[in-house]
Amino acid sequence: MMTKRHSNPHREERYKARAKRARFWAWPVRIALVGCVGAAIWQEPALSPEGHAMLKAAATQIAERIGDPGGAQSYLAALSAPAQAAPDN
Numbered sequence: 001m002m003t004k005r006h007s008n009p010h011r012e013e014r015y016k017a018r019a020k021r022a023r024f025w026a027w028p029v030r031i032a033l034v035g036c037v038g039a040a041i042w043q044e045p046a047l048s049p050e051g052h053a054m055l056k057a058a059a060t061q062i063a064e065r066i067g068d069p070g071g072a073q074s075y076l077a078a079l080s081a082p083a084q085a086a087p088d089n
Helices: 009-043 049-067 072-080
Strands: none
Touching: 009 049
C-alpha cells in the first residue's frame, strides 16, 4: 500500500523562515569574506601579486583624495562646522 506524502504547512513555514534568515545574512558574510581576503592579500603579496598591486593603487588614490583640499577634508570640515543660518532677504 502506497502512502501519499502530504505537505506539512508548519514545516514549510519553518523552511521559508530559515531561507529568509540565510538570505539576510548572505550579504554581510560575503562582504566580511571579501574584506578578509583583501586583508590577507594586503599582508602577504605572494597570495596574489596582481591583487596586491590593485590594492596598493586603490590605497594611493584614496590617500590622495583624502589629502586633496577640495575633496574629503573640506567636506568633513563642512560637516563638523556649526551650521550658519541663511541671511534673510
